Amino acid sequence: MASSPIMSGTATPALPAHWRDFVALTKPRVMTLVVFTGLCGLLAAPDHIHPVLAFTAILCIALGAGAAATLNQWYEADIDAKMKRTANRPLPAGRMDRQSALHFGVGLSFFSVILMGMATNLLAAAVLTVSILFYVFVYTIWLKPRTAQNIVIGGAAGAFPPVIGWAAVTGDISALPVALFMLIFFWTPPHFWSLALFVRTDYAAAGIPMLPVVAGEVTTRRQIWLYTAIMAVAALAPVLLRLTGPIYGTAAIVGTAIFAALAFQVYRHRETDPANMAPEKRLFKYSILYLFLLFGAVVVDRWLLP
Structure with missing residues (x-):
């Protein structure tokens, strides 16, 4: 069945979303650079970390970035429907309902932060929390629709990964x-x-x-x-x-x-x-x-x- 753009937040697709749509919400192409800079911060740190814990830390950075991207698309579904380059995303294209995206994004956020804290340390988990909240509340909800300087201040959200990777190893910044x-x-x-x-x-x-x-x-x-x-x-x-x-x-x-x-x-x-x-x-x-x-x-x- 052909899908149609979501013109309001109440539109709900007839069929459950495909797993590929959940992956698409995390913006995997954008996540590649986020993961790489986080990995470099981890590898450049002067201390050592067990490979399993290092993998877990990078996984948490990826999940946190995916959570922020998901919540961004949940909030901007109506806006995305108006732009050609974003109109085919899962929400504006009608392949997923907004509630599912919200639950997925919030769940990923909590899971990534809790796992980071358990696998590494509280500082890394705290910085990961700040990065997610900054992207969703400061950039997406506050800055982006209000000021042309949105990307200047909001750019801080994408700058946290190397700090998180470093903190995961050393416990400091x-x-x-x-x-x-x-x-x-x-x-x-x-x-x-x-x-x-x-x-x-x-x-x-x-x-x-x-x-x-x-x-x-x-x-x-x-x-x-x-x-x-x-x-x-x-x-x-x-x-x-x-x-x-x-x-x-x-x-x-x-x-x-x-x-x-x-x-x-x-x-x-x-x-x-x-x-x-x-x-x-x-x-x-x-x-x-x-x-x-x-x-x-x-x-x-x-x-x-x-």
């Missing part, structure tokens, strides 16, 4: 995980705004005040360039503070130089047709590779040059 947090925090605006430039019409249709919608494309390009400069400082901070060595330093310099070159192309670009926004799409795709590169370099650096 020191300078390096904080530096990695700041790197992701300042990386988030140019990453998401480059995406927002070529899906601006989607956000406008849904009434989401993303920066290109409320401030225009020229301002957004300028802000991408500005935050890239700030991000470059954050990327070099671990080297300047002598928290990492030459392997990370080389990766940070080369990787950030490429990022800056792509961001400058976006800054200079004046195309308004989403179909002709190649520089914006290149920056968005490279920004994901960039974070994988730098976080991988942190681990290699710490392991080869302790």
Whole structure:
């Protein structure tokens, strides 16, 4: 039977949701980067942790991220139905009722936090709790529908995984995980705004005040360039503070130089047709590779040059 978009929160599909729809709610593609940065925080930590406990900690980070994504989609089901790139998600497409998504998200949240506390320590569980609550209540419910700076402040939600991974091993939070947090925090605006430039019409249709919608494309390009400069400082901070060595330093310099070159192309670009926004799409795709590169370099650096 063909499905139809949910136009209100009361619509209920005739058949139970497929297990693939529950997986889709967790945004597994987005979760990949979250898990990787959390794993790198764990592997870069100076202490040792049993492999089974390490696996459990990373599983909890993944489940926590999936819980936050699920609750985000539960809250934004009506908004997602108005955007082409999200209209086929399980809730707006009518393949699942909102109550099932809510129960699934809340259940995953509690399970991930409790398991993290039992397997590692209370600090890691507490930071995981903060990350979930921040994404759902601060970013999704408060910031996203109200301000064009939503992704600037809300970017903190995605910056917690390396801190959680580090805390799971050490039971504390020191300078390096904080530096990695700041790197992701300042990386988030140019990453998401480059995406927002070529899906601006989607956000406008849904009434989401993303920066290109409320401030225009020229301002957004300028802000991408500005935050890239700030991000470059954050990327070099671990080297300047002598928290990492030459392997990370080389990766940070080369990787950030490429990022800056792509961001400058976006800054200079004046195309308004989403179909002709190649520089914006290149920056968005490279920004994901960039974070994988730098976080991988942190681990290699710490392991080869302790």
